[in-house]
Amino acid sequence: MSGAQELGIALTLKQCDQLLTLLAELQDWNSRFNLTAIRDPGEAVVKHLLDSLSIHRHLQGRSVADVGTGAGFPGLPLAIVDPDRQFALIEATTKKAKFVEHVVARLELTNVTVINSRSERYRPTTRFDCVIARALGNLSEFVRVAGHLCAPRGRLLAMKGKSPRAEIDDLPQGWQLVALHRLRVPGLDAERHLVELERSASRR
Numbered sequence: 001m002s003g004a005q006e007l008g009i010a011l012t013l014k015q016c017d018q019l020l021t022l023l024a025e026l027q028d029w030n031s032r033f034n035l036t037a038i039r040d041p042g043e044a045v046v047k048h049l050l051d052s053l054s055i056h057r058h059l060q061g062r063s064v065a066d067v068g069t070g071a072g073f074p075g076l077p078l079a080i081v082d083p084d085r086q087f088a089l090i091e092a093t094t095k096k097a098k099f100v101e102h103v104v105a106r107l108e109l110t111n112v113t114v115i116n117s118r119s120e121r122y123r124p125t126t127r128f129d130c131v132i133a134r135a136l137g138n139l140s141e142f143v144r145v146a147g148h149l150c151a152p153r154g155r156l157l158a159m160k161g162k163s164p165r166a167e168i169d170d171l172p173q174g175w176q177l178v179a180l181h182r183l184r185v186p187g188l189d190a191e192r193h194l195v196e197l198e199r200s201a202s203r204r
Helices: 002-006 013-033 041-053 075-081 094-107 139-149 165-169
Strands: 063-067 086-090 112-115 128-134 150-160 175-183 192-199
Touching: 002 041, 013 041, 013 075, 013 094, 041 075, 063 075, 063 139, 075 086, 075 094, 075 112, 094 112, 128 139, 139 150, 139 165, 139 192, 150 175
Parallel strands: 063 086, 063 128, 086 112, 128 150
Antiparallel strands: 150 192, 175 192
């Protein structure tokens, strides 16, 4: 998959097959359960797979939570290309969580756990090094529903379209901006940004 190479990700044949199987399963389930509005296979490669993989190099630590994963994005593509990290995919909508569970079993992903719960209600025994979310409201809402999942020196990574400067200026007390990354998604003309947050030093 040339788009992954442009992102600096060298896929094995097995990983390519897993990513394509993920999209095939999504297309099949989507015809019955309406999991995503993106139905064109080419569009799904760009807006689901490559958009998800565009944040890979910004992950840190060994454990990652994907809050509001929906049909498994960005968590499933990231787990496929990064088998040495552990991923918890959190989704409140049961039909979407069931799909993700199906794909995890179908692809034999031993590094993925699916949590069918609202993120604000989920209380893991060990917090995560990295907590990611795509299309989860504004940054204050992300902190509210997922901040407790983040380890003391962990990071919150929010995937955004245009640069959310106003949201950054309105961050809740106790959280601060680490970096604002401009992302490049192969095949996509629209703007993409990644906001990297951490707790203020006094709150760690």
